[in-house]
Amino acid sequence: MNSITDFKYIKYGSKLQTYCPNCHRGLNKKYPQKGTEFVEVGIEYSGNKGKLKLSPYLNIFDVELTIDMPEGTTAEDIFCPYCSQSFIVDTRKCELGDHKIAKIYVSAYSRLLPFYICAQKGCTWHGLEKEDEGWLKIRIPRQKMTEQDPYMRIMNFDEVPLGLRMEQAALEAYRCMQCQKPMCIEGCPVNIDIKEFIGCIRENDMIGAIRKIKETNSLPAICGRVCPQEIQCEAKCILGRSEEPVAIGNLERFVADYERAMGVHIPPKCPRTGKKVAVIGSGPSGLTMASEMLKCGHDVVVYEALHELGGVLVYGIPEFRLPKEIVRQEIDYLKKLGVVFKTNHVIGKIYTVKELFEELNFNAVYIATGAGLPKFMGIPGENAPGVFSANEYLTRMNLMKAYMFPRYDTPNPRGRRVSVVGGGNVAMDCARTALRSPGTEKVSLVYRRSRDEMPARKEEIVHAEHEGIEFHILTNPVSINQDKRGNVSSITCIKMKLGEPDDSGRRKPVPIEGSEYEIGCDMVVIAIGTGPNEVLFQGTQEMKRNKWGYIEVDPSTGRTSLDGVWAGGDIVTGSATVILAMGAAKEAAADIDEYLRKS
Amino acid sequence: MYPVIEKTLIAENTICQFTVKAPEIARKVLPGQFVIVKATNEGERIPLTVADKNTEEGTITLIFQVIGKTTAILRNLGIGENIKDVVGPLGKPTHLENFGTVVCVGGGTGIAILHHLTKALYEMGNEIISIIGARTKSLIIMEKEMGLISHQLLVCTDDGSYGTRGFVTDLLKDVISKRQDVKQIVAIGPTPMMRACVETAKNPYIPILVSLNPIMLDGTGMCGVCRCTVGGKTKFACVDGPDFDGHEVDFDELDKRLRMYLIQERESLLSSIK
Ligand SMILES: Cc1cc2nc3c(=O)[nH]c(=O)nc-3n(C[C@H](O)[C@H](O)[C@H](O)COP(=O)(O)OP(=O)(O)OC[C@H]3O[C@@H](n4cnc5c(N)ncnc54)[C@H](O)[C@@H]3O)c2cc1C
Ligand code: SF4
Ligand code: FES
Numbered sequence: 001m002n003s004i005t006d007f008k009y010i011k012y013g014s015k016l017q018t019y020c021p022n023c024h025r026g027l028n029k030k031y032p033q034k035g036t037e038f039v040e041v042g043i044e045y046s047g048n049k050g051k052l053k054l055s056p057y058l059n060i061f062d063v064e065l066t067i068d069m070p071e072g073t074t075a076e077d078i079f080c081p082y083c084s085q086s087f088i089v090d091t092r093k094c095e096l097g098d099h100k101i102a103k104i105y106v107s108a109y110s111r112l113l114p115f116y117i118c119a120q121k122g123c124t125w126h127g128l129e130k131e132d133e134g135w136l137k138i139r140i141p142r143q144k145m146t147e148q149d150p151y152m153r154i155m156n157f158d159e160v161p162l163g164l165r166m167e168q169a170a171l172e173a174y175r176c177m178q179c180q181k182p183m184c185i186e187g188c189p190v191n192i193d194i195k196e197f198i199g200c201i202r203e204n205d206m207i208g209a210i211r212k213i214k215e216t217n218s219l220p221a222i223c224g225r226v227c228p229q230e231i232q233c234e235a236k237c238i239l240g241r242s243e244e245p246v247a248i249g250n251l252e253r254f255v256a257d258y259e260r261a262m263g264v265h266i267p268p269k270c271p272r273t274g275k276k277v278a279v280i281g282s283g284p285s286g287l288t289m290a291s292e293m294l295k296c297g298h299d300v301v302v303y304e305a306l307h308e309l310g311g312v313l314v315y316g317i318p319e320f321r322l323p324k325e326i327v328r329q330e331i332d333y334l335k336k337l338g339v340v341f342k343t344n345h346v347i348g349k350i351y352t353v354k355e356l357f358e359e360l361n362f363n364a365v366y367i368a369t370g371a372g373l374p375k376f377m378g379i380p381g382e383n384a385p386g387v388f389s390a391n392e393y394l395t396r397m398n399l400m401k402a403y404m405f406p407r408y409d410t411p412n413p414r415g416r417r418v419s420v421v422g423g424g425n426v427a428m429d430c431a432r433t434a435l436r437s438p439g440t441e442k443v444s445l446v447y448r449r450s451r452d453e454m455p456a457r458k459e460e461i462v463h464a465e466h467e468g469i470e471f472h473i474l475t476n477p478v479s480i481n482q483d484k485r486g487n488v489s490s491i492t493c494i495k496m497k498l499g500e501p502d503d504s505g506r507r508k509p510v511p512i513e514g515s516e517y518e519i520g521c522d523m524v525v526i527a528i529g530t531g532p533n534e535v536l537f538q539g540t541q542e543m544k545r546n547k548w549g550y551i552e553v554d555p556s557t558g559r560t561s562l563d564g565v566w567a568g569g570d571i572v573t574g575s576a577t578v579i580l581a582m583g584a585a586k587e588a589a590a591d592i593d594e595y596l597r598k599s
Numbered sequence: 600m601y602p603v604i605e606k607t608l609i610a611e612n613t614i615c616q617f618t619v620k621a622p623e624i625a626r627k628v629l630p631g632q633f634v635i636v637k638a639t640n641e642g643e644r645i646p647l648t649v650a651d652k653n654t655e656e657g658t659i660t661l662i663f664q665v666i667g668k669t670t671a672i673l674r675n676l677g678i679g680e681n682i683k684d685v686v687g688p689l690g691k692p693t694h695l696e697n698f699g700t701v702v703c704v705g706g707g708t709g710i711a712i713l714h715h716l717t718k719a720l721y722e723m724g725n726e727i728i729s730i731i732g733a734r735t736k737s738l739i740i741m742e743k744e745m746g747l748i749s750h751q752l753l754v755c756t757d758d759g760s761y762g763t764r765g766f767v768t769d770l771l772k773d774v775i776s777k778r779q780d781v782k783q784i785v786a787i788g789p790t791p792m793m794r795a796c797v798e799t800a801k802n803p804y805i806p807i808l809v810s811l812n813p814i815m816l817d818g819t820g821m822c823g824v825c826r827c828t829v830g831g832k833t834k835f836a837c838v839d840g841p842d843f844d845g846h847e848v849d850f851d852e853l854d855k856r857l858r859m860y861l862i863q864e865r866e867s868l869l870s871s872i873k
Contacts (some may be wrong), residue, residue: 038738067839103737144707264727305686305821306817308643344684344685344686345623346686346689346819349627349687349819350623350687351623372820372821373648373820373821374821374822376833382833383827383833383852383856385855385858385859387825389823389824391821391823394824395821396816398645400643401641405863405867406863406867406870406871407641407667408642408643409642409669409867410644410816412863423796482714533819534838535819555788568869
């Protein structure tokens with residue numbers, strides 16, 4: 001029998017976040033009207049089952065019971081309202097005598113601590129176990145999103161991770177140490193106030209959390225899913241020095257999804273300035289610019305070449321990674337705010353940039369046309385039917401929904417054995433899309449550097465491996481071979497080794513002579529990168545561009561060499577990330593606003 | 600949304616002519632350029648060459664042969680109904696000048712596109728010899744219109760039901776052998792026809808312009824499905840073309856690439872009949 005001295009008391013007045021030790025579900029709840037919180041557990045007394053509500057604050061002892069129970073009697077059982085597992089662990093001596101004791105978990109100090117409650121009515125005894133090996137070891141592990149099973153998911157196009165559950169999000173938020181000098185914020189390209197938004201989640205204030213994020217990032221449901229967090233915010237997280245960093249991206253996704261489920265609040269229109277801004281391209285950069293301009297009171301028209309809005313978010317990134325419904329909702333939101341979208345408008349063709357000023361009287365133009373020109377390798381056999389650029393393959397499958405062929409009319413490329421060349425997100429997306437297509441038996445991925453150097457997000461690489469994609473790393477294709485009928489029959493590759501570092505600081509792969517081998521395949525997808533599309537520049541040839549053809553801008557403002565024209569996103573940087581494209585728009589927006597107010 | 604203003608069915612209902620309201624496109628489009636059309640939400644994107652335009656009315660004319668599911672859906676649209684998406688003008692306008700004597704060869708629906716170019720060439724003062732052909736009499740289109748802008752019009756059908764019996768290349772050979780002053784040939788029609796015309800124009804060598812019709816998706820240079828080898832280099836027909844120097848085109852490759860989705864096209868048609 002333990003004595004009282006074995007227990008350590010938690011500071012009075014602090015609020016507890018409580019969890020079931022079995023199913024890990026949170027026991028904290030809120031009264032819908034009052035908004036105040038309580039802890040709810042199941043209770044059994046003389047055969048009746050009911051609910052026991054406790055205050056989560058340690059200095060308040062008001063207890064609500066739904067069953068009759070005389071003062072001084074002891075409950076037979078205290079149990080989890082979700083999984084019904086009993087919390088009773090022991091009969092111990094508390095301050096008033098020997099009583100049954102129930103154990104739950106509370107989170108504090110980035111740990112899960114066992115917390116004890118006495119089962120006798122009227123007894124206010126409760127406490128933490130003594131600071132010993134017992135509780136220091138129970139860390140809250142980084143919460144993992146439930147995922148579709150790899151064997152199941154390769155047969156559908158549904159999203160792979162299913163998101164954090166509410167109680168997981170709370171647990172994860174409690175892992176954050178709320179550091180004095182948080183580093184994570186610096187790691188985020190748009191400097192989301194990560195500490196604050198996680199703080200809101202800890203307070204169970206999801207709406208506060210999403211508002212905090214949206215102060216700096218207007219597309220959190222998207223960023224939470226596609227940002228490479230492991231090299232951004234999570235790389236800087238201080239907790240990450242001793243254990244796994246806080247799952248910032250997953251929390252961002254969680255609160256954004258929470259908001260979408262609850263209904264998005266539409267702010268009132270701001271006073272109009274009468275100035276008109278044209279945005280070319282409806283990718284993340286263009287969309288961010290549109291929302292920023294609206295906030296400043298300028299009218300916005302977004303021109304998009306394709307028949308659908310969203311840029312890479314709809315034509316490139318597949319459904320199983322970013323459901324198109326999410327992109328659609330973000331765009332609907334902008335439409336409600338008053339952004340005018342014009343699809344089927346290829347600028348450079350239907351209007352030149354100059355005509356936007358001269359004929360349509362725009363006061364400023366923002367170019368966000370992305371890097372959409374597919375690169376090929378220039379090896380023999382590349383124009384054979386059965387060889388696709390990643391853009392073609394993904395556009396067919398995602399934008400045109402060929403994965404639902406023949407319900408959708410666009411033909412779907414088919415291969416029994418598919419080879420994908422490349423190591424970025426695009427290559428992973430192609431490989432995993434191919435794997436999910438009916439009739440595919442094997443997918444191999446050919447990449448010329450090592451696995452560590454793959455530019456894809458960690459999560460995507462891991463998912464691809466779990467799904468059974470065969471990786472040929474340090475391997476470079478030298479030719480694509482055809483059979484007599486002209487169909488692709490195999491791809492000849494050469495092994496590579498890492499040599500001296502090149503300009504980018506990465507070690508340059510060099511071929512190992514005589515190491516050629518063949519990979520049998522009947523379809524090849526080339527995902528080795530993209531360049532700038534020339535169409536836009538028709539009629540605006542004088543715009544200054546760098547040696548790769550990307551637009552040259554003032555890095556802090558996004559101004560181009562033409563007056564009244566700004567640019568940002570992939571058309572400036574080359575293929576980069578969603579969040580960088582958004583960040584560029586944000587910076588340019590401030591400058592455009594200033595320019596418009598002066599003019 | 601792009602409403603159909605006028606609709607005519609010709610050549611035993613296999614060829615359809617649409618006048619579509621698209622003022623922004625009409626004000627910009629030049630001969631040789633095309634649009635990408637997507638008929639419905641579930642539809643595919645197909646390229647159609649603009650056969651004519653009316654800037655005052657803000658309309659463009661599209662002519663297409665009903666061959667697959669998409670063109671069948673389009674044919675079934677009535678006047679006043681909408682085409683969901685029309686993007687354009689795309690591609691480079693055809694390079695036209697006063698060459699002197701020009702032979703314009705057209706086959707099937709290619710005649711409609713050829714008409715647009717021929718008109719421009721005629722107005723520039725070229726001497727026009729036009730050759731048009733089709734499988735059978737009922738499929739010959741725009742004969743009268745071509746006649747108005749040609750100094751000489753030759754017609755042939757494969758089955759001899761109208762005009763000369765034979766292929767357009769037979770007539771082309773004839774013209775070339777009789778006239779030494781042919782400076783340029785323009786050939787627009789099915790790929791085998793253009794290919795045969797190019798063969799004919801090799802000896803004696805005469806410059807020949809062909810308008811390629813590879814499979815397209817976006818039409819803006821973003822996907823590369825329309826890539827062709829021209830003069831040993833890979834070109835994207837939707838942005839670098841669709842017109843190319845016929846002597847430089849790798850027709851073998853084009854042929855193969857055109858057959859890339861044959862199975863799917865058949866399945867698509869079958870599923871739409873079911
Ligand atoms: C398959 C794939 C997967 C990716 N995965 C990730 C990821 O996981 N995480 C991440 O951070 N990044 C990822 N990226 C990169 C990211 O999507 C891009 O960096 C980002 O979308 C760039 O945004 P943007 O607004 O500059 O351009 P885009 O998103 O490319 O949008 C440009 C838009 O402009 C339109 N346009 C082009 N020319 C014209 C014209 N002349 N007139 C009118 N409109 C025009 C285009 O049709 C397009 O809609 C991925 C990219 C691809 C292709
Ligand atoms: S660095 Fe990590 S632990 Fe610290 S505040 Fe940021 S997220 Fe929380
Ligand atoms: S049709 Fe896509 S690049 Fe030409």
